[in-house]
Amino acid sequence: MRVLSVASECVPLVKTGGLADVAGALPGALAREGVEMRTLLPGYPAVMAAADGPAHDLGDLFGGPARLVEGRLGEATLYALDAPHLFDRPGGIYLGPDGQDWPDNPQRFAALSRTAARVAAEGVGGWQPQVMHLHDWQAGLAPLYLGTQAAGSGVATLLTIHNIAFQGLAPAAMIDTLGLPPAGFTPEGYEYWGQVSALKAGLVHADAISTVSPTYASELLTPEFGLGLDGVLRARRADLCGILNGIDEDAWTPPYRTPRGKGRHTRRLRDELGLPEREGPLAVVISRLTGQKGLDLLIEALPALIDGGGQLALLGSGEPVLEAAFRDAAAASPHVAVRIGYDEALSRRMIAGGDAILVPSRFEPCGLTQLYGLRFGTVPVVARTGGLADTVIDANPAAISAGVATGLHFHPVTADRLAQALVKMTALWHDRTLWQRMMRNAMAQPVGWDVSARAYADLYRSLATPS
Numbered sequence: 001m002r003v004l005s006v007a008s009e010c011v012p013l014v015k016t017g018g019l020a021d022v023a024g025a026l027p028g029a030l031a032r033e034g035v036e037m038r039t040l041l042p043g044y045p046a047v048m049a050a051a052d053g054p055a056h057d058l059g060d061l062f063g064g065p066a067r068l069v070e071g072r073l074g075e076a077t078l079y080a081l082d083a084p085h086l087f088d089r090p091g092g093i094y095l096g097p098d099g100q101d102w103p104d105n106p107q108r109f110a111a112l113s114r115t116a117a118r119v120a121a122e123g124v125g126g127w128q129p130q131v132m133h134l135h136d137w138q139a140g141l142a143p144l145y146l147g148t149q150a151a152g153s154g155v156a157t158l159l160t161i162h163n164i165a166f167q168g169l170a171p172a173a174m175i176d177t178l179g180l181p182p183a184g185f186t187p188e189g190y191e192y193w194g195q196v197s198a199l200k201a202g203l204v205h206a207d208a209i210s211t212v213s214p215t216y217a218s219e220l221l222t223p224e225f226g227l228g229l230d231g232v233l234r235a236r237r238a239d240l241c242g243i244l245n246g247i248d249e250d251a252w253t254p255p256y257r258t259p260r261g262k263g264r265h266t267r268r269l270r271d272e273l274g275l276p277e278r279e280g281p282l283a284v285v286i287s288r289l290t291g292q293k294g295l296d297l298l299i300e301a302l303p304a305l306i307d308g309g310g311q312l313a314l315l316g317s318g319e320p321v322l323e324a325a326f327r328d329a330a331a332a333s334p335h336v337a338v339r340i341g342y343d344e345a346l347s348r349r350m351i352a353g354g355d356a357i358l359v360p361s362r363f364e365p366c367g368l369t370q371l372y373g374l375r376f377g378t379v380p381v382v383a384r385t386g387g388l389a390d391t392v393i394d395a396n397p398a399a400i401s402a403g404v405a406t407g408l409h410f411h412p413v414t415a416d417r418l419a420q421a422l423v424k425m426t427a428l429w430h431d432r433t434l435w436q437r438m439m440r441n442a443m444a445q446p447v448g449w450d451v452s453a454r455a456y457a458d459l460y461r462s463l464a465t466p467s
């Protein structure tokens with residue numbers, strides 16, 4: 001089975017969020033299922049640095065010359081879309097130096113999608129996929145472009161939603177520039193309230209749609225979570241499924257085997273962050289600071305943790321208002337440590353040293369940090385939504401008496417309920433036997449890719465026409 005994965009970011013080359021982790025993990029996880037997955041990425045400078053193989057000329061692509069250059073992504077093949085006028089620039093991969101989207105983002109990711117469709121239709125260097133696995137809006141136009149290619153039939157398409165909040169909107173005036181079929185610009189097609197929506201194009205035209213947890217797959221069908229696309233998704237309900245993300249269990253192995261081993265790392269973390277010793281739980285957060293993640297609720301609920309004898313260590317970056325609020329919280333209490341920035345090594349030390357990891361998201365398609373938490377016995381305290389609900393077993397009385405709890409849920413997602421959960425977490429932490437039982441349960445829970453890789457492989461096989 002040959003699959004082309006198409007993404008706008010991918011570890012270890014370029015990452016702004018969880019999509020990169022998933023795109024980076026899939027080729028290895030699927031190789032074990034007999035799937036040969038190759039990955040197409042935009043040729044940002046960091047990606048071009050990994051592309052030193054044969055090059056294939058693509059001619060002009062949205063106003064400049066383009067090539068597909070082969071490289072390696074771990075054991076797998078990488079295709080880098082080398083189009084310097086679109087991708088060779090300093091700054092963020094989505095945002096310019098002014099913090100706004102690059103003005104030519106519609107063309108940049110249309111170029112990625114159009115190239116994907118071309119690889120699917122014509123093959124590259126003698127290799128042609130049977131299935132295209134497209135990630136988020138940046139690859140959303142690929143099924144539409146594929147449909148316009150004479151040779152396009154026969155390659156199946158799967159679109160995975162990692163974040164429906166980004167829909168890839170562009171003005172209708174760009175239909176020609178992007179080379180889209182004008183007849184498709186209707187509410188049943190890729191039009192979204194008078195604009196072009198790359199995500200909607202994918203949702204309408206892909207053969208199948210998935211998202212990254214079963215609960216989120218059903219939440220997406222509701223107006224609250226569908227963010228304007230719930231109607232489109234309800235119409236495609238029969239083709240929508242949820243497959244949980246995993247994490248790379250080898251890359252994320254705790255530096256201890258049993259709960260007892262954690263203490264040393266907690267002391268070290270307190271030292272590193274300048275937190276005083278305290279007889280209470282040390283909660284950690286590693287997150288993008290955006291409305292999605294519900295961290296404004298944590299600012300409100302923080303007294304419940306700190307006045308109850310706990311501590312908070314937060315690592316993140318994002319919205320300036322939230323960064324400032326957490327900096328202020330750290331200035332106001334010796335029991336709050338805040339690091340603004342992106343630092344994977346520190347994130348690992350925090351997960352190893354923390355007693356609990358907080359994920360109060362308003363919506364969370366899957367979430368990865370609670371999975372790291374489980375693996376490290378860092379008890380997750382999570383909003384009961386999306387993949388958080390699917391991966392953490394709440395310490396309710398039934399789960400406690402059955403001895404299966406791995407964390408805490410709160411619902412509805414409000415500051416009050418979060419505060420209550422923090423109080424409960426503190427009480428559970430003081431019951432050392434119970435807490436260690438939860439840690440052991442968490443550490444024993446499988447959070448790798450095995451089950452989900454098999455689910456993707458089955459899905460690809462059900463979509464592909466035999467060849």
Ligand SMILES: Nc1ncnc2c1ncn2[C@@H]1O[C@H](COP(=O)(O)OP(=O)(O)O[C@H]2O[C@H](CO)[C@@H](O)[C@H](O)[C@H]2O)[C@@H](O)[C@H]1O
Nearest residue numbers: 017018019162287288316341342343344364365366367368
């Ligand atoms: N300051 C920082 N320093 C170091 N590391 C940091 C960091 N901030 C974030 N990270 C890391 O970035 C990743 C974030 O992944 P998540 O899945 O938690 O959320 P994200 O919303 O980005 O992903 C979206 O896509 C993924 C993949 O499908 C879904 O799990 C998720 O629900 C969806 O919102 C984690 O690996 C985390 O450790």
